[in-house]
Amino acid sequence: MSQPRYLTGDKAGIQEFLDKFDVFLFDCDGVLWSGDHLFPRVAETIEMLRSQGKQLVFVTNNSTKSRADYKKKFDKMGIPCKVDEVFGSSYSAAVYIARILKLPAPKNKVYVLGESGIEQELASEGVQFVGGTDPALRRDIEPEDFTAMADGSSLDPDVGIVLSGLDFHVNYLKLAMGFAYLQRGAIFLATNTDSTLPTAHSLFPGAGSVGAGLVKAFGKDPLALGKPSQAMMDAIEGRFHFDRSKACMVGDRLNTDIQFGIEGKLGGTLAVLTGVNKKEDFLGEGKEVLPMAYVDALGDLLG
Numbered sequence: 001m002s003q004p005r006y007l008t009g010d011k012a013g014i015q016e017f018l019d020k021f022d023v024f025l026f027d028c029d030g031v032l033w034s035g036d037h038l039f040p041r042v043a044e045t046i047e048m049l050r051s052q053g054k055q056l057v058f059v060t061n062n063s064t065k066s067r068a069d070y071k072k073k074f075d076k077m078g079i080p081c082k083v084d085e086v087f088g089s090s091y092s093a094a095v096y097i098a099r100i101l102k103l104p105a106p107k108n109k110v111y112v113l114g115e116s117g118i119e120q121e122l123a124s125e126g127v128q129f130v131g132g133t134d135p136a137l138r139r140d141i142e143p144e145d146f147t148a149m150a151d152g153s154s155l156d157p158d159v160g161i162v163l164s165g166l167d168f169h170v171n172y173l174k175l176a177m178g179f180a181y182l183q184r185g186a187i188f189l190a191t192n193t194d195s196t197l198p199t200a201h202s203l204f205p206g207a208g209s210v211g212a213g214l215v216k217a218f219g220k221d222p223l224a225l226g227k228p229s230q231a232m233m234d235a236i237e238g239r240f241h242f243d244r245s246k247a248c249m250v251g252d253r254l255n256t257d258i259q260f261g262i263e264g265k266l267g268g269t270l271a272v273l274t275g276v277n278k279k280e281d282f283l284g285e286g287k288e289v290l291p292m293a294y295v296d297a298l299g300d301l302l303g
Helices: 011-019 042-051 067-077 089-101 116-124 143-150 172-183 212-218 230-240 254-263 298-302
Strands: 023-026 055-060 086-088 109-113 129-131 159-164 187-190 196-199 202-205 247-251 268-272 293-295
Touching: 011 298, 042 055, 042 298, 055 067, 055 230, 067 086, 067 116, 086 089, 086 230, 089 116, 089 159, 089 187, 089 230, 109 116, 109 172, 116 129, 129 172, 143 172, 159 172, 172 212, 230 254, 247 254, 254 268, 293 298
Parallel strands: 023 055, 023 247, 055 086, 109 129, 109 159, 159 187, 247 268, 268 293
Antiparallel strands: 196 202
């Protein structure tokens, strides 16, 4: 397998690479920004690609924000973006639940382990939910809670799905309630299973780390609906109608972004080194997940 091509500083190589593709799928955290810090020349790079007639889709595993939330962030960062160009793991999960699973009422309610981004996208698809940001769950577990969950008196009988995402207020009570629903036959889904979240120029526990307690207790992995899940790729293709051979996935994480593009049989993948993985992770012999090319930062595509 040929080694990835290094494009930073190679103006002719960059244009040759860009000319191969009509569509670019972008990860956000670690590629465009880190937390509230926009990486240099990102807005100009996005503008350059649009000027060349490229179709852009922003594909994020961060489940804490809805598409509308992301639109506000793009606006704040000075990057022109339409809500319809954003495809997040929360939206992917909501579409899967509403349009693919289509569980019959009344056993079609979702128990959410996560933030308001998940709730907003479920609501946009007409899916009912409990848990999530409910302030009643942001407390320590009490002895009576164990009894009420064991006999089911504190559980919603209409919950048929447990959806696990990134939850900044996770606690034992929330995990115990999710496990109780799973024991009663609820379908186990996850917005994504990223182990870490890149933000503020560092790494923090991601959605996969938050949901690890449920996985360990239940003994089964959830169906993940974020990158690298091909259920997400199929949904994106169905939404945007593009030729996969003329599409390129741009990301900072090998086991989600780059693997997502490779397994989706996209025409190319581009790694940037401003997030999780460094070049040592994919250069050299014996590396399993290799991008087609890489740059130090997304802004390097300006040449």
